[in-house]
Amino acid sequence: MTAEFEQCRATARPQNKNRPAGGASHMPNPTDTHEPLTPTGQRGLIVAPPSGNTSEPDDREMRVLHKGFDTLAIAIRANIPSELFEYLETEKERADKERQDVLIEYNGVQLHLKAHGGNGYRFVASGGPFGANWFFKKPNSRDPWGIRVSFGSTFMANLGLAAARLHLDGVLAKFGIRHGEDDVSISRVDFCIDVLAPDFALIPENFVMHSSANRRDFVTAPEKTVHGKSGRITSVTIGSPRNRQVIVYDKRAEITKRGKDHWWRVWNDTLERQGIPPLDPKNPRNRVWRAEFRAGKDLLKDGWNIRTWTQLYERFGDLCRHSGEVVRYTDPSPTDPNRARWQNQLLWETVCAEMNADLCEMRSGCDPNPLKEVEREKHISLIFRGGSIPAE
Numbered sequence: 001m002t003a004e005f006e007q008c009r010a011t012a013r014p015q016n017k018n019r020p021a022g023g024a025s026h027m028p029n030p031t032d033t034h035e036p037l038t039p040t041g042q043r044g045l046i047v048a049p050p051s052g053n054t055s056e057p058d059d060r061e062m063r064v065l066h067k068g069f070d071t072l073a074i075a076i077r078a079n080i081p082s083e084l085f086e087y088l089e090t091e092k093e094r095a096d097k098e099r100q101d102v103l104i105e106y107n108g109v110q111l112h113l114k115a116h117g118g119n120g121y122r123f124v125a126s127g128g129p130f131g132a133n134w135f136f137k138k139p140n141s142r143d144p145w146g147i148r149v150s151f152g153s154t155f156m157a158n159l160g161l162a163a164a165r166l167h168l169d170g171v172l173a174k175f176g177i178r179h180g181e182d183d184v185s186i187s188r189v190d191f192c193i194d195v196l197a198p199d200f201a202l203i204p205e206n207f208v209m210h211s212s213a214n215r216r217d218f219v220t221a222p223e224k225t226v227h228g229k230s231g232r233i234t235s236v237t238i239g240s241p242r243n244r245q246v247i248v249y250d251k252r253a254e255i256t257k258r259g260k261d262h263w264w265r266v267w268n269d270t271l272e273r274q275g276i277p278p279l280d281p282k283n284p285r286n287r288v289w290r291a292e293f294r295a296g297k298d299l300l301k302d303g304w305n306i307r308t309w310t311q312l313y314e315r316f317g318d319l320c321r322h323s324g325e326v327v328r329y330t331d332p333s334p335t336d337p338n339r340a341r342w343q344n345q346l347l348w349e350t351v352c353a354e355m356n357a358d359l360c361e362m363r364s365g366c367d368p369n370p371l372k373e374v375e376r377e378k379h380i381s382l383i384f385r386g387g388s389i390p391a392e
Helices: 003-012 082-098 153-158 161-174 251-258 262-273 297-303 309-326 346-358 370-384
Strands: 063-076 102-106 109-113 123-126 133-136 147-151 184-196 207-209 215-219 233-239 244-250 288-295 327-331
Touching (some): 063 161, 082 109, 082 123, 153 161, 153 262, 184 297, 184 309, 297 309, 309 346
Antiparallel strands (some): 063 147, 063 184, 184 288, 244 288
16 A cells, blocks of 8 residues: 555545545555556444434444445546547447447556447446546536546445545546646535334335425335235425435335345444344344435535545535535424424434534534524524424
8 A cells, every 4th residue: 555545535525534425444546547446355344323403323223234425526627638538439339330349558547448439428438436527528628627536435435535636636647647636526415324224114104305395205105014014105305406315214125126235234244243143134123324425516515516536635624514504304293383394313413424524524614504503502492392382
C-alpha cells in the first residue's frame, strides 16, 4: 500500500479512523489495475448513540449491520488524448464484430469495453465490481466535460471514498489526463445504513416530508397468511434522482431476488466483530432494512454548492443530516392531527444517529436556510421537552 494511498484515505475520511464508511481496514492498492480489488481484512465499526428524541434503541430489536457510501458519480473536465481515442475506436469495432464486451488494456489499465456507447458518450467501459465504470465522449473542444466515472456499491462498501478518489486519479494519470480541483464535478453521492429489524413493518403513510416531495411505493406479491392478507410494502421512495431522494426498502428481499449474496458476508463480518452469531440467509426472520440517502446533481450543486472534493468533505455531512430531518419516518400520534409534531420512529432515530455520527467531520455547520433551521430546532426542542407549541 502506497504512502500516497494512505494520505488520500486520511484526507477523505478524517472523522473516522476505523472507516465504517471508508472501507476495509486492510485492502489492496486501488490503483493496481492488473489484479481484481478484493477486500483482505475487516471493516471498522463505530457505534453511535441515538439522538434524544426517543429512548435508547434495544439492541435485541434493531442492530446496525452496515453504514457507508454506496454510489459515487463524477464528471471530469477533460477530453481523452487522441492516441487513447484511436485505440478505443479500434477496440470498439472489435467488440461490435464479436458482439460482446472485449477486454482491453491501455498503459496497464484493464477494462471491459462495450460494443456501444450511450447517453452522449462514445465509449462505455467497466473495471468490474472492484473498479469503476467509465464513459468517454469523442474529443471536442466545445464540450470540455468529456469523461464520466461512477463507482458502485461493491467498491464503496469494501474500499470506501478515499480509495475511489485514489483509483480515479491513478487511472486518469495512466490515460495521460491531467486535471485539477476545479476540473471535478461530483454529480451523485449515496449514503446507506442497513439495520437488522425483524419486526419492522414499512407503512408509507408514516413518512412526513415536504408537500413537494414525491413518494413511490412498491408492493410485493401477496404473501400467504392465515388471514389471507395481501402483499406487504417492501420499498418506499421519496424524491427524485436529480435532487434529494430517500429510500427505505427490504434489503434482504432485494439481495435474494438479485443474487447479491456478498452482502451476507458484509453483515456477518460486523456481527462477528461484536461476538454475535452470523445471520442465516435462509431464516426469514433475518430481515434487513436499508435506508438510503441519495444526493443528486441538483441538490449537490444548487442546494449545497457541492461540486469539488473539498466541498464534499466540508458539507456532505450537513446535507445528509438535513435530509434525515426534512424526510422523516414517524410514529403517528392518534391524538395529534399535526404530522409535523409526530415523533421519529425508532428505525429512523437509529439510522440518523449512525449516519450523523459517521459523517460528523464532513460538516461545517452550514444549512441552505439557516434561519429556518434555528426555528425548527427550537420547535423540536419544545416538543420533546413537553412544552407548548406556539400557534402558527
